[in-house]
Amino acid sequence: MSPSKLSVVVAGGGSAGHIEPALAFADAVRRLHPHAEVTALGTERGLDTQLIPARGYPLELIPPVPLPRRPSGDLLRLPGRVRAAVSRVREVLDKTGADVVVGFGGYVALPAYLGARGRAPIVVHEANARAGLANKVGARFAAAVATAVPGSGLPGEQVVGMPLRRAITGLDRAALRAQARAHFGLPADGPVLLVFGGSQGARTLNTAIAAALPGFVDARVAVLHAHGRTGTAAAPAPGYVPLPYIDRMDLAYAAADAVLGRCGMTTVAEVTAVGLPAVYVPLPHGNGEQALNAEPVIAAGGGVLVPDAELTGERALAELLPLLTDHGRLAAMGAAARASGHADADERLARLVFEVLAR
Structure with missing residues (x-):
């Protein structure tokens, strides 16, 4: 990579299962590209405000958008819920000059994918063997789709594994x-x-x-x-x-x-x-x-x-x-x-x- 500035936005808020791989990935970006700036998207719900700043990454808060686990009538009400969140995501992308958005699923990822579409390339990482709704949506217009295990059902999946802390690996x-x-x-x-x-x-x-x-x-x-x-x-x-x-x-x-x-x-x-x-x-x-x-x-x-x-x-x-x-x-x-x-x-x-x- 070029030694010039690189701005990466990660969307993995909510649970530790989404936050930890996002932060492990962020650590790897910094190791491989010391000039990179990594910004995390999150909400006041969940563990975002506890885990992300403690690891030394700036946290930009967006309105939470709880997602139905499966396609249902709740999907019809999603547009109204995500509008404010998408607007806020776009503010963060402009503020950080984001070059890429990397999402890890969960209710932070969907507005991140929608806000980034047409503004920055998107990379999706799916941790589970069966993809969640946010990543199913994001994968439709992502530049690349990575998975922890094969068989996620997402188009063009590339199996890379689950990003983990170096203290473990x-x-x-x-x-x-x-x-x-x-x-x-x-x-x-x-x-x-x-x-x-x-x-x-x-x-x-x-x-x-x-x-x-x-x-x-x-x-x-x-x-x-x-x-x-x-x-x-x-x-x-x-x-x-x-x-x-x-x-x-x-x-x-x-x-x-x-x-x-x-x-x-x-x-x-x-x-x-x-x-x-x-x-x-x-x-x-x-x-x-x-x-x-x-x-x-x-x-x-x-x-x-x-x-x-x-x-x-x-x-x-x-x-x-x-x-x-x-x-x-x-x-x-x-x-x-x-x-x-x-x-x-x-x-x-x-x-x-x-x-x-x-x-």
Whole structure:
């Protein structure tokens, strides 16, 4: 790229699942093009005002436009809702002299795509196996469409993976193992199972771990359990460390030998990037994208899928104890998990954007 000024606007506000890949991409742009200016679009709703300024990026607020998850009668009312948001987006594009708009889905992305159309090239990134409404609209007039996994249904998709923080993709688990275990108060030796289901926890996972914990204790398997701020921990037991939330996921991954968790795209991408085998339990709600997110990892031999309704304490022990007590299988599944991921997705997406600008 030219050393001249480059202005990139990212639209990934709302949830952490949209914000984190947008910021990881922004970090990659700055690494590869030090003269670039990156501006984030967001709203006062969600986590935008907490996460984006903390990472050092200017945040421009636009009116929120909640989107129906599927085409419905609500679509007829969207034009009135988006008009003010689109107008505000255009103000930001003029103010920043935007050269390109990169959207990551969600209710910030749709007005960004509509506001940028005809003014700046658009690049769409879809994190899930099934595209959301905003990205379905944006992909129709985008200069390029990137996806985390194949089969999104978006036209002209290019699979680049899920952009992740360098703290995750550059993690040396072996080097940090002792420090990580000491940080959480875990045993220095022996296998460790990491269990998490998102910031609010997951009742199915919590219930299964509570039932399985005596079996893990008997097998001398330690458990690091993020039960969620509204979830419930299991009864105290040797080697069991319950936390409402883990704010140092890098250390949690370094301490662990295997994972039991949901399969949102960020979770799948991080777990594969660090090379951990996993038992994935997809959310039983939504349009089924969580199970699809994990499909490439399962096919590669880096994980196992257990339906939510089938996860009991007995099933958790049956799937995880043989794995956690077999060093060879742990290593083989971990290598398969890593090979199925895209640890360089942040820079792959950045280079795709540069190619669009070069054209």
